Amino acid sequence: MKYLVSISRIFVGVLFIISGLIKLNDPLGFSYKLQEYFSVEVLNMPFLEPYALMISVLVVVFEVVLGVFLLIGYKPKFTVWSLLIMIVFFTFLTFYSAYFDKVKDCGCFGDALKLTPWESFTKDLVLxxxxxxxxxGVKHIKPVFSTLITTVFAxxxxxxxxxxxxxxxxxxPVVDFRAYKIGKNIAEGMRIPEDAAKPVVEYYWKFNINGEETVITTDGSYPTVEGDFLSVDTKMIKEGYQPPVVDFSIEFVDEDLTQQFLSEENLIVIVSYSLKSMEKAGAQKLKAFSDEAIKKGYKVIGLTSSGEDEKQRIKKLYKLNFEFYxxxxxxxxxxxxxxxxxxxLDKGTVKQKVHWNDIDKLKL
Known part of the structure; x- marks a missing residue:
């Protein structure tokens, strides 16, 4: 038992620290994943969505700290009970997600390692x-250092x-694991190779044959059967190839300008997923920066998911002289x-990327 505890202690401690640090590198991304879990379609807890970022930070900090506590042997009973409660909760969450096909990626390792819902559930069962x-075997978990040093490390x-x-x-994030990191080409990330794996889908056709409901399974082709068609359901058996960049487009009214802008040299893109929730301190820096960029020969555009009224309000409020797409x-x-x-961007390749706090560090 002593040796089993030692092996488990190292395995669990290191895994919790690695998993926690990856999410701690991008707590905002993990908060988006939590919002997905809290949504009406999944756990139906929308009242928690506004607190997703706070919960995200607390969870990942606790994850890292528990891993450290376990390795150094600080407060073993508290640490092991906390680990057990956390893993039971995550095992339930990943099973629910996998069984009901609610969330495609649990976010356990952020964008560094994508796991399917069933892979995430299996990982949690092993843990x-x-x-x-x-x-x-908690009695075999002893402090590695003296009480003072152990407390300091904790x-x-x-x-x-x-x-x-x-x-x-x-x-x-200190390390960017996404398809839009510096050096990546967005247009190339959108392409699907000719030999890419295709999705495997099963079709379940329901017919009324001689007064009885009969289900016939095919790979998509309409079955040859004598009977009245009632309905058809589908099930994804195996996902096909997914390009690194999905759902990225640049549109204006009914016009798709994606390829046009991804062919531009010296393009500055100001991103605000929601103009209504854009941080005021950041918005106030955009006027001087965009004016300077335009003066130096850059094309400046904005990207947002907000509607036309909000676009015009923000442009007028901050006196911005570029268009939002x-x-x-x-x-x-x-x-x-x-x-x-x-x-x-330079012909679709990300040359520089900064938070609005670091806008002065972007070299024009």
Whole structure:
């Protein structure tokens, strides 16, 4: 039991720290995932959506801290009970998500590693087994250092975790795992290779045959059967190839200008997924910056999911002399973790990307 506890202690502790740090690198992204869980379509807890960011920070900080506590042997009973409660909750969540096909990616490892709902559930079951070993062998978890040093390490894990969360929220993630990171070409990220895997879908055709309801399964073709057609249902058996960039477009009225702007040189893109919730301090910096960029020969555009009335209100309020174009809200939240955020594109390639707090660091 002593050896099993030691192995479990290292495995669980390291995994919790890695998983927590990846999410702590991008707590805003994890908060978007929590909002998806809280939505009416999933857990039906929309009253928690406004608090998603706060919950996100607290959960991932706690995840990192518990991993550190376990490795250094700080307060073993509290640590193991906390780990057990957390993993039981996450196991339920991933099972619910997988069984009812509600959320396609649990966000366990942020954008660094995508897991299907069933893969996430399997991962949590494995973790649950290791944590149960720790639970029943908690007496074998001893502090690695003296009481003073152990306490200092525990405190430092709290301080570092909260500092990192604050830092990336005020700037941008330290490591960008998304398809819009500096150096990536957006147009190339949208392409689907000719030999890409196709989705596998089963069709369930319901017919009335001689007074009885009969279901016939095919891969999509209409079955040859003598009877009255009643309905058809489909089920995704295997996902096909998904390009890194999805739902990204630049539209104006009914015109798609995506390829036009992704062919532009020296393009500045100011991203605000919602102009209504755009941070005022950031909006106030856009006038001077955009004027300077235009003066130096850049084409400046805005991207938002907001409607025309909100676009005109913001342009008038802050005296902006560039046009806002329409893009999907979820795509814009993925492009940059800031509202507003600023990118420099050159023929679709991301050259620079900054949070509005760092707008002065974008070199024109």
């Amino acid at each position: 649950l087994v290791f944590i149960l070993v720790l639970f029943f 405190l430092l894990s709290f301080v570092f975790s909260f500092w990192l969360a604050y830092h990336v929220l005020m700037h941008l 329409l893009c999907d809200e979820k795509a814009l939240k993925t492009v940059v973790r800031a509202n507003p955020g600023i990118l420099e």
